[in-house]
Amino acid sequence: xxxxxxxxxxxxxxxxxxxxxxxxxxxxxxxxxxxxxxxxxxxxxxxxxxxxxxxxxxxxxxxxxxxxxxxxxxxxxxxxxxxxxxxxxxxxxxxxxxxxxxxxxxxxxxxxxxxxxxxxxxxxxxxxxxxxxxxxxxxxxxxxxxxxxxxxxxxxxxxxxxxxxxxxxxxxxxxxxxxxxxxxxxxxxxxxxxxxxxxxxxxxxxxxxxxxxxxxxxxxxxxxxxxxxxxxxxxxxxxxxxxxxxxxxxxxxxxxxxxxxxxxxxxxxxxxxxxxxxxxxxxxxxxxxxxxxxxxxxxxxxxxxxxxxxxxxxxxxxxxxxxxxxxxxxxxxxxxxxxxxxxxxxxxxxxxxxxxxxxxxxxxxxxxxxxxxxxxxxxxxxxxxxxxxxxxxxxxxxxxxxxxxxxxxxxxxxxxxxxxxxx
Numbered sequence: 098x099x100x101x102x103x104x105x106x107x108x109x110x111x112x113x114x115x116x117x118x119x120x121x122x123x124x125x126x127x128x129x130x131x132x133x134x135x136x137x138x139x140x141x142x143x144x145x146x147x148x149x150x151x152x153x154x155x156x157x158x159x160x161x162x163x164x165x166x167x168x169x170x171x172x173x174x175x176x177x178x179x180x181x182x183x184x185x186x187x188x189x190x191x192x193x194x195x196x197x198x199x200x201x202x203x204x205x206x207x208x209x210x211x212x213x214x215x216x217x218x219x220x221x222x223x224x225x226x227x228x229x230x231x232x233x234x235x236x237x238x239x240x241x242x243x244x245x246x247x248x249x250x251x252x253x254x255x256x257x258x259x260x261x262x263x264x265x266x267x268x269x270x271x272x273x274x275x276x277x278x279x280x281x282x283x284x285x286x287x288x289x290x291x292x293x294x295x296x297x298x299x300x301x302x303x304x305x306x307x308x309x310x311x312x313x314x315x316x317x318x319x320x321x322x323x324x325x326x327x328x329x330x331x332x333x334x335x336x337x338x339x340x341x342x343x344x345x346x347x348x349x350x351x352x353x354x355x356x357x358x359x360x361x362x363x364x365x366x367x368x369x370x371x372x373x374x375x376x377x378x379x380x381x382x383x384x385x386x387x388x389x390x391x392x393x394x395x396x397x398x399x400x401x402x403x404x405x406x407x408x409x410x411x412x413x414x415x416x417x418x419x420x421x422x423x424x425x426x427x428x429x430x431x432x433x434x435x436x437x438x439x440x441x442x443x444x445x446x447x448x449x450x451x452x453x454x455x456x457x458x459x460x461x462x463x464x465x466x467x468x469x470x471x472x473x474x475x476x477x478x479x480x481x482x483x484x485x486x487x488x489x490x491x492x493x494x495x496x497x498x499x500x501x502x503x504x505x506x507x508x509x510x511x512x513x514x515x516x517x518x519x520x
Contacts, residue, residue, distance in 0.1 A: 100119055100122060100123055101119075101120075101123050101133065103119060104116045104119030104120050104123065104136070105136065107119065108136060108139070108140055111298075111300075113140045113143055113144050114144070116136075116140050117137060117140045117141065117144070120133050120136055120137040120140065121137070124137070129161055130161075131157075131158040131161035131162040131165070131168070132158075134154050134155065134157045134158035134161070135154075135155060135158040135165075135167070135168055135171060137151075137154045138151045138152075138154035138155035138158065138171055138172075138175065139151070139171060141154060142171075142174065142175050142178060148175060148178045148179050149179070151175045151178075152172070152175045152176070152179065155168060155171050155172045155175060156172070158171075159172065164195060165195070166192040166193070166195035166196035166199055166201075166202050167192070167199075167201060167202075168192075169188050169189070169191040169192035169195065169202070170188070170189065170192040170199075170201050170202040170204075170205040171205075172188040173185045173186075173188035173189040173192060173202075173205040173206070173208070173209055174205050174208055176188055176209070177205075177208045177209050177211070177212040180212060180516065181212075182209050182210070182212035182213035183213070185205075185208070185209035185212060186206065186209045186210070186213075188205075188209075189202055189205045189206035189208075189209050190206070192205060193206065198229060199229070200226040200227070200229040200230035200233045200236060201226075201233075201235075203222055203223075203225045203226035203229060203236070204222070204223060204226040204233060204235045204236040204239060206222045207219045207221075207222035207223040207226060207236060207239045207240075207243075208235070208239060210222060211239060211242070211243070214330075214332070216243045216246045216247045216331065217243075217247065219239055219240075219242070219243035220240060220243040220244060220247065223236040223237070223239040223240040223243065224236075224240060227240065232263060234263075234264050234267055234269075234270070237256070237259070237260050237263065237264070237270075238260065238267075238269050238270060238273055240256055241253060241256040241257055241260050241273045241277070242273060242276075244256055245273075245276060245277050245280055246327075246330050246331055247331060248327075248331060250280070250281065253277055253280075254277070257273060257274045257277050260273060260274070261274055266297060267297070268294040268295075268297040268298035268301050268304060269294070269301075269303065271290040271291070271293045271294035271297065271304070272290070272291065272294045272301070272303045272304050272307055274290040275287040275288075275289075275290035275291040275294065275304075275307045275308075275311065276307060278290060279307075279310060279311060279314060279323065280323075280327050282320060284311045284314035284315055284320070285311075287307070287310075287311040287314070288308060288311040288312070290307075291304050291305075291307040291308035291311055292308060294307070295308065305397060308397055309384075309385075309388065309397055309398065309402070310323070312384075312387075312388050312391070312394045312397070313381070313384030313385070313387065313388060315387075316383075316384065316387055318380070318383070319380055319383070319384045319387075321376075321380075322376065322377065322380035322381075322384075325377065337510070338510065341510060348370055351366065352366055352367060352370075374506050375439075375442075375443065377506075378443055378446050378447070378505075378506055378509060379409055379413060379442055379443070379446055381405070381409075381446065381450070382405045382406055382408065382409025382410055382413075382442065382445070382446040383406075383409060383410045383413065384406075385398060385402050385403065385405050385406030385409070385410065385450070386406035386407070386409065386410020386411060386414075387406075387410070388406065389403060389406045389407070389410075399450070401449045401450045401451075402449070402450045404449040404450075405445070405446065405448070405449035405450040408441070408442065408445035408446075408448070408449060408464070409442045409445050409446045412438050412439070412441055412442045412445060413438075413439060413442050415435070415438055416435040416436070416437075416438030416439035416442070417435065417439070418435070419431045419432070419434050419435030419438060420432055420435035420436065420439070421435075422435075423435060429478055430475050430478045430479050433471075433474055433475060433478065433495070434471060434474075434475045436495075436498075436499075437467065437468075437470070437471025437474065437475070437495075437498055438471065440467055440471075440498045440499055440501070440502040441464055441467040441468055441471065441498075441502075443501075443502040443505045443506060444460045444461075444463040444464040444467060444501060444502065444505045445460075445464045447460040447505060447508075447509050447514075447515070448460040448461045448464050451514075451515060452515065452516060453513065453514055453515055453516055455513065455514060456513075456514035456515050459508070459514060460505060460508075460509075460514075463501050463504075463505060466497075466501065467498050467501055467502070470494045470495075470497060470498055471498060473494060474494055474495060
């Protein structure tokens, strides 16, 4: 077996680092081999932290052979992986122009639209790819994904059935089926599909993440949160912001109107609004906390997810108990300490399992500051005259704690602060 064939075999077996090393070895002897550059790019695309290298490798392949539709389609997939959807569309169009009868460039264009959250376009181009090649697995998966995110449940169910019939050993097909089951509210069926996906591809992060979601969805509380997520996923980032701002404006108008009728009703409405905001941000952390209570399910959690569960679910539980105890026994320090703990759960929910390094640093700093200020207020009041005589410094710190929690509910909507940095 030649060295190149050995590298291709290793790549097919998923031993990407070994295959990459062999491809580099071949290129040392054949620096103008465009095919090897393309295989190297595909190796790097599927390894964490190497997508930028993959873009450079496929760039070399295109430099050596610019008329290859396949190379431009691979470049489009890499750009999608780098969250550069608009650039990915350009490369996909280049590939389609070179070979309009090839399903792969059409599927690459569908993937680019997927990165842009334009689900109707994903459906259109994945359907075109399947018209060219009805067995194209990537296009079939993208079609199933787009139908689910558009809320086309009947068509999605048919697509899932066809996908599993055509590719029963495809891990991603079972991931798609799992998410479809979750969206229908069937967490047990979803768990079965995600387990099968992990059996077929033990290192699949998509399958592991889906399995965790199916564990969390055992809770009715978390299923409500998932329904909210599925609803919001139908829209692009800009439209999501529009919905959020629109809801906030409606809330402000309703609050002011209720104040003219009865201030007490308005106050209850404000509390319900705050509970809704907390519910949206705390649900994942509470879900992880519930998984921690399950001896077998907790094994699927990563360290960051375990810490998120403890900081959010544990912090919320301790905070509620502290507030109830402080209120019942008239202990001011417990009351204020509980409020601080509950406020800390919002930035904490955006810290430990956050894919963005910038986001972890920002929200982690806020979480640490909230902990420190809550501790300072509690100690100061324990040594001072009590809550009835709060000094300006204590009031300022308490205000910062509450303002920080509120600010995080807005900053958490910024994708750059929650999305994995790719390289």
